[in-house]
Structures are given as structure tokens and as C-alpha cells.
Amino acid sequence: GIQVEQSPPDLILQEGANSTLRCNFSDSVNNLQWFHQNPWGQLINLFYIPSGTKQNGRLSATTVATERYSLLYISSSQTTDSGVYFCAVFYNQGGKLIFGQGTELSVKP
């Protein structure tokens, strides 16, 4: 089946720093979503991004489907950005999401 790999697995930042998280996938996909899982376990939609670039405040995402990767950019990081960031791909018309292992981000004050 399709493989979704995220890097880095862990990231520690000082508040105010910028970061880039990467998601590679092994096969063509219908679509891709980025999520933030907060310390209480809630998965929050960040971006639904089949291709191109989207921005929402300090966060932006770029997906290059032909090269099978997506990037999540976090600028001017804040302590509230801490948590686990997941990339997930839609693999077939059934809509099943395949998740990566996540990047655990810790932003220090």
C-alpha cells in the first residue's frame, strides 16, 4: 500500500523561529490534508491541499503532487503551535485517509 513519510520526527524551536515540515508519499494520491493534534488529542484541520500553495496566517502549505511531496511552513512560531503535525493522503475514491507518523513540534518560550 501507499507509504506516507514525514520528517523530521521531532523538532524543538525557540519561540519566534520558523520551520518547515515535509511529507513524502509513495504513490499518486487524490488529495492531501495537514492536521495539528493538540495535547488533548484533538485533530485540527490546517489545510486541505491537493496541489499548489495555501496560506492561513502564520502557516502555509505547498503540495507538488507530481513529485509526491508536501511542505508545511510555520513562521514566527508560538508556544501554542506545540503538538504533533500529521500529513494524511486520500488514496482512493473511498476517501480513506492514510496518515504519516507525524512530526512532534515543541516550541519553547
Next chain:
Amino acid sequence: DTGVSQNPRHKITKRGQNVTFRCDPISEHNRLYWYRQTLGQGPEFLTYFQNEAQLEKSRLLSDRFSAERPKGSFSTLEIQRTEQGDSAMYLCASSRAGPGVYGYTFGSGTRLTVV
């Protein structure tokens, strides 16, 4: 739109007992999904419904697991004869048909601990 609601938030049960979780999706969403997440891992697909029809089940869903969505609205996930390996976060999500266009919304999850 109150989002996806899951109950209970936490459940502690003794090994061998049966447990049932409930998920109420966003009202206009006709697809409903169940996922399981263990510590340090990404969520893994269990099953999904379109309206009341269960369209796909993962091999992770053993015979002890059953899911229903009787009227195409809320769904229940039952685990019979629980085992310690069933301890995990159980996540529900919903979407409109063709999530390739609309994407998922997840609930807050039910954390199951089997002792």
C-alpha cells in the same frame, strides 16, 4: 454546526468486558469514519459508512469489533471481550461524499484503557 461529537471522552474497562462508543457527525455530512490511534502513531483507518451502508472495513477490525450507523446519522463502535491491546484513542470523523473535495472533520476522540 457543532462539529463531530464523541462520547464518552474516556473509558476505563476491565479486560473481557464489552464497550460501546458513540459518534455524532456534522449533520449534513453523509460519510462517517472510525480510526484508531495508539501512542506515538498516526491514526489508522478502521471502517467507514456512507449514509447507513458500511462500505469498507480494515483488517484491523477483528470479529470482536462491530460498527453500525442505523439511520445514517450517529454511529456506534462496539468492542466485545476487550483485550489490553485494544487500549487506544478511537477517533471518529465525518465528511460530505467525495472527501476528495471537502476533507475530513475529526471529533475529540474516546480514549479507551483496558486494565
